[in-house]
Amino acid sequence: xxxxxxxxxxxxxxxxxxxxxxxxxxxxxxxxxxxxxxxxxxxxxxxxxxxxxxxxxxxxxxxxxxxxxxxxxxxxxxxxxxxxxxxxxxxxxxxxxxxxxxxxxxxxxxxxxxxxxxxxxxxxxxxxxxxxxxxxxxxxxxxxxxxxxxxxxxxxxxxxxxxxxxxxxxxxxxxxxxxxxxxxxxxxxxxxxxxxxxxxxxxxxxxxxxxxxxxxxxxxxxxxxxxxxxxxxxxxxxxxxxxxxxxxxxxxxxxxxxxxxxxxxxxxxxxxxxxxxxxxxxxxxxxxxxxxxxxxxxxxxxxxxxxxxxxxxxxxxxxxxxxxxxxxxxxxx
Amino acid sequence: xxxxxxxxxxxxxxxxxxxxxxxxxxxxxxxxxxxxxxxxxxxxxxxxxxxxxxxxxxxxxxxxxxxxxxxxxxxxxxxxxxxxxxxxxxxxxxxxxxxxxxxxxxxxxxxxxxxxxxxxxxxxxxxxxxxxxxxxxxxxxxxxxxxxxxxxxxxxxxxxxxxxxxxxxxxxxxxxxxxxxxxxxxxxxxxxxxxxxxxxxxxxxxxxxxxxxxxxxxxxxxxxxxxxxxxxxxxxxxxxxxxxxxxxxxxxxxxxxxxxxxxxxxxxxxxxxxxxxxxxxxxxxxxxxxxxxxxxxxxxxxxxxxxxxxxxxxxxxxxxxxxxxxxxxxxxx
Numbered sequence: 001x002x003x004x005x006x007x008x009x010x011x012x013x014x015x016x017x018x019x020x021x022x023x024x025x026x027x028x029x030x031x032x033x034x035x036x037x038x039x040x041x042x043x044x045x046x047x048x049x050x051x052x053x054x055x056x057x058x059x060x061x062x063x064x065x066x067x068x069x070x071x072x073x074x075x076x077x078x079x080x081x082x083x084x085x086x087x088x089x090x091x092x093x094x095x096x097x098x099x100x101x102x103x104x105x106x107x108x109x110x111x112x113x114x115x116x117x118x119x120x121x122x123x124x125x126x127x128x129x130x131x132x133x134x135x136x137x138x139x140x141x142x143x144x145x146x147x148x149x150x151x152x153x154x155x156x157x158x159x160x161x162x163x164x165x166x167x168x169x170x171x172x173x174x175x176x177x178x179x180x181x182x183x184x185x186x187x188x189x190x191x192x193x194x195x196x197x198x199x200x201x202x203x204x205x206x207x208x209x210x211x212x213x214x215x216x217x218x219x220x221x222x223x224x225x226x227x228x229x230x231x232x233x234x235x236x237x238x239x240x241x242x243x244x245x246x247x248x249x250x251x252x253x254x255x256x257x258x259x260x261x262x263x264x265x266x267x268x269x270x271x272x273x274x275x276x277x278x279x280x281x282x283x284x285x286x287x288x289x290x291x292x293x294x295x296x297x298x299x300x301x302x303x304x305x306x307x308x309x310x311x312x313x314x315x316x317x318x319x320x321x322x323x324x325x326x327x328x329x330x331x332x333x
Numbered sequence: 334x335x336x337x338x339x340x341x342x343x344x345x346x347x348x349x350x351x352x353x354x355x356x357x358x359x360x361x362x363x364x365x366x367x368x369x370x371x372x373x374x375x376x377x378x379x380x381x382x383x384x385x386x387x388x389x390x391x392x393x394x395x396x397x398x399x400x401x402x403x404x405x406x407x408x409x410x411x412x413x414x415x416x417x418x419x420x421x422x423x424x425x426x427x428x429x430x431x432x433x434x435x436x437x438x439x440x441x442x443x444x445x446x447x448x449x450x451x452x453x454x455x456x457x458x459x460x461x462x463x464x465x466x467x468x469x470x471x472x473x474x475x476x477x478x479x480x481x482x483x484x485x486x487x488x489x490x491x492x493x494x495x496x497x498x499x500x501x502x503x504x505x506x507x508x509x510x511x512x513x514x515x516x517x518x519x520x521x522x523x524x525x526x527x528x529x530x531x532x533x534x535x536x537x538x539x540x541x542x543x544x545x546x547x548x549x550x551x552x553x554x555x556x557x558x559x560x561x562x563x564x565x566x567x568x569x570x571x572x573x574x575x576x577x578x579x580x581x582x583x584x585x586x587x588x589x590x591x592x593x594x595x596x597x598x599x600x601x602x603x604x605x606x607x608x609x610x611x612x613x614x615x616x617x618x619x620x621x622x623x624x625x626x627x628x629x630x631x632x633x634x635x636x637x638x639x640x641x642x643x644x645x646x647x648x649x650x651x652x653x654x655x656x657x658x659x660x661x662x663x664x665x666x
Contacts, residue, residue, distance in 0.1 A: 024374065029479050029571075030411035030556055031378035033471070036369040041357065044452060045364035046420040046466060050459035078363035087379040089422065089464035119377060126383035127460035131422035133379055135468075138366070146362050223363055238362075 003095055005123050011097075012104040013088065016118040017111030020084065023119055032119035034085055040137040043081035047071045048131040056172055057128070061099045063202040064130060065106025070206045071225065072134035073114055074275040077211030078223040080144040081136035083114050088121035091129040114208050142215040146238035149220035149280035151308045155243060156218075156289060156300045158207050158276045160253040161228050162268035166260065167201030170194055189259045196255055204275040210300075211277060213292040218279040227272040229323070233312055235278060244313045244320070245269070245304035280306055336428055338456050344430075345437040346421065349451040350444030353417065356452055365452035367418055373470040376414035380404045381464040389505055390461070394432045396535040397463060398439025403539045404558065405467035406447055407608040410544030411556040413477040414469035416447050421454035424462040447541050475548040479571035482553035482613035484641045488576060489551075489622060489633045491540050491609045493586040494561050495601035499593065500534030503527055522592045529588055537608040543633075544610060546625040551612040560605040562656070566645055568611060577646045577653070578602070578637035613639055 003011070014027050025033035036042060049068050051057050069086065076083045088107070092099070111118060116134070169176040170189075189197060207223075214221060222235045236243045247265040260267040279300075281289060286302060293300040304315070312323045336344070347360050358366035369375055382401050384390055402419065409416045421440070425432070444451060449467070502509040503522075522530060540556075547554060555568045569576040580598040593600040612633075614622060619635060626633040637648070645656045 025476070025478065030408040030554075031376045031414065031469075033412070033476055034375040034377060036373075036375050038371070040369075042367040042369050042375065042468075043364045044367060044418065044420060044466075044468070046422045046453055046464075047455050048422045048424065048457055048464070050424050050457045050462075053457050053459055075363040079366070081364065085377065087377060087466055089379045089381045089466075091381065091383050091462055120379055122380050124381055124383045124386050126386050126462070129383075129424055129459070129462040129464070131379075131381070131462075131464040133377075133420055133422075133466035135375075135377070136364075143358070143366055145358065221363075 008095060008100060008123055009121070012100045013118055013121055016104055016108045017086065018115045018117050020115070020117045023085065023117050026117065026119045027121065034119065037137050040139055041143060043076055043079050043136045043138050043143065044133065045072055045075035046131060046133040047075065048129065051128050056175060060202065061102040062106035065103035066110050066203050068130045068132045069107050069110045069116070070204045070275060072132050073206035073208050074223040074225065076134060076136040077206050077208045078144065078221050078277055079138060080142060080211050080215045080221070081138040082212055083116050083134055083136040083208060085119045085135045086111065086116050087133045088118060089131040090121065091124045091126040093125065093128060144211065144214060144218055144221040146220050146222050146235045149235065149239035149241065149306055151241050151306050152283065153219055153280040153306045154283055154302050155232065155278065155280055155304045155306060157224065157228060157251065157278045157303050158210055158293060158298050158300055160251055160256065161224055161274040161276045162256045162264065162271045163197050163200040163253060164204060164273040165271045166256065166267060167197035167199065168273055171198045171201060189255065193255045193258050197259060201273055204273065206275050207277045207298065209296040210293060210298055213296055214279060217285055217288055217292060218281050221277055221279040224271065224274045224276045224278050227270050228278060229269045229312060232278050235280060236306055237310065239280065239306065241306040242309040242311050242313065243304060244307045244315055246315045248316065249301065249303055251299065251301040341428060341433060341456055342454070345433045346451055346454060349437055349441045350419065351448045351450050353448070353450045356418070356450050359450065359452045360454065367452065370470050373472055374476060376409055376412050376469045376471055376476065377466065378405055378408040379464060379466040380408065381462065384461050389508060393535065394435040395439035398436040399443050399536050401463045401465045402440050402443045402449070403537045403608060405465050406539035406541050407556040407558065409467060409469040410539050410541045411477065411554050411610055412471060413475060413544050413548045413554070414471040415545055416449050416467055416469040416541060418452045418468045419444065419449050420466045421451060422464040423454065424457045424459040426458065426461060477544070477547060477551055477554040479553050479555050479568045482568065482572035482574065482639055484574050484639050485616065486552055486613040486639045487616055487635050488565065488578070488611065488613055488637045488639060489635050490557065490561060490584065490611045491543055491626060491631050491633055493584055493589065494557055494607040494609045495589045495597065495604040496530050496533040496586060497537060497606040498604045499589065499600060500530035500532065501606055504531045504534060522588065526588045526591050530592060534606055537606065539608050540610045540631065542629040543626060543631055546629055547612060550618055550621055550625060551614050554610055554612040557607045557609045557611050558605065560603050561611060562602045562645060565611050568613060569639055570643065572613065572639065574639040575642040575644050575646065576637060577640045577648055579648045581649065582634065582636055584632065584634040
């Protein structure tokens with residue numbers, strides 16, 4: 001007799017993630033009971049991983065468990081929220097215990113790292129689909145929205161955007177092509193660089209601590225999941241501004257340089273799958289921003305500023321060029 | 334150019350459901366901001382609809398929108414919670430605007446009826462999959478759990494369980510068969526009865542008001558989604574008891590009698606898809622329970638009691654018979 005849904009949930013998902021004292025009742029009843037912190041707003045997001053769109057059959061289930069949580073952690077990070085409680089809706093073609101075990105390892109490790117408890121979920125038979133809902137909390141009045149910035153604010157980005165997208169291209173050229181972005185000429189990275197770039201795609205590190213450190217420092221923030229250019233333009237648009245970027249200032253990593261050569265700055269801008277944070281802050285906040293990033297084990301790099309108007313312009317080689325790109329969209333290809 | 338994810342979300346899902354004053358920020362940023370009520374616990378559940386398991390391709394999208402929310406509302410009802418905020422993770426094979434429009438009507442009407450705001454979601458291309466997460470609230474200390482009952486408590490069920498399962502069998506015999514339950518001999522209902530039974534499956538009415546009215550009255554509750562017998566045994570098991578039922582007291586409706594004849598009580602017990610509430614209450618609470626149900630536009634029927642031990646027994650024709658049935662499970666067929 002194969003194990004049933006209840007047995008699978010008990011074996012792989014009960015008590016997964018962090019132990020939290022604000023969970024009076026977790027998995028096992030009709031719903032979970034959770035105790036919100038006084039003086040805080042609840043912050044909720046849901047995001048899913050679907051084969052053909054976000055990964056391919058045969059991808060490591062440990063990576064999928066990690067990514068399914070990471071993409072949601074990144075959304076909360078972009079709001080300045082502290083993550084707390086996750087629910088998992090998992091559709092699986094069969095009761096594959098080896099797959100479930102590896103998925104749970106990937107999900108559970110990242111959950112414990114960020115203090116997230118898995119408090120509910122469901123498991124159904126059908127075409128593979130991984131949907132996670134994540135709730136967190138932020139003190140009233142300090143959440144980072146997209147629309148709080150103004151012309152003159154400086155634009156910053158965390159970490160090394162662009163690498164994850166190259167990693168995806170190296171791992172799954174067909175998935176990269178399906179996303180419809182221009183593929184740029186590039187050099188061939190060596191094997192260690194190649195492995196590091198693929199790992200950036202398979203195991204993104206959401207900027208959870210940094211998001212919280214940016215409360216009161218950033219005036220607007222967004223996570224870079226669809227590419228720096230696309231997401232930056234959402235922040236600028238929500239704030240009623242355009243963006244003027246300086247590619248010479250972009251944080252091009254050695255691996256990205258090795259993979260993309262002189263086009264590295266374009267890869268960094270088109271990117272996607274990075275789960276870095278892009279933010280706008282008043283001029284003069286640079287030292288405080290960089291100190292906050294260093295305390296969180298990452299870097300923030302100033303890449304340009306918000307300007308009156310709309311759209312994206314690049315300041316480069318002494319001139320300014322206007323750019324247009326609709327960014328990535330699952331349904332408009 | 335087909336509409337993109339952003340356009341589809343704006344057209345069909347922005348501002349769907351009730352307008353709530355405790356939603357400082359809904360759809361459109363990295364995450365939603367919600368204001369929990371003081372002195373309350375947060376109550377969260379997630380459940381999904383997957384073709385082949387819960388419906389078949391070609392089923393009315395309005396019914397799917399309704400059911401995707403209803404199955405989650407029912408979970409919150411079983412906790413005695415007031416529903417508040419929903420998130421939708423929707424995977425669609427194509428950007429079918431007619432389908433989305435009808436789905437949104439079914440989801441939106443039920444959401445407004447129960448004061449639920451859609452505050453987030455995501456839309457991805459892939460095999461059809463509908464996952465909803467619902468949050469609600471319950472005052473500290475009054476949530477209805479499964480494990481609060483004791484031997485001697487009376488067992489009650491709301492409405493007319495059994496009808497929805499017959500409706501599913503009439504609508505999709507192959508789905509009913511896949512669930513692996515015994516199919517009992519039955520009479521043929523006439524066309525109006527047939528339509529009414531199918532409607533019970535397509536548009537279940539979750540007992541949201543009743544669940545809240547049961548605070549302080551019921552000692553344990555569960556919703557009847559996998560069949561009265563299976564769910565009742567979960568409640569009894571969690572409370573460390575067995576159940577002794579009296580089939581002669583079961584609320585067999587005229588439609589169920591017409592469809593299942595003298596086997597109607599067995600259908601009522603096996604059932605599933607009803608989203609009625611089953612609860613345990615101390616003896617002597619009958620008048621208060623029935624008044625509460627009447628105020629909520631339904632009925633509660635006493636069907637037996639909890640007894641020391643485990644499992645299910647039936648008191649019928651002057652004798653007691655022990656029953657065993659594992660109930661429904663997606664992975665153990």
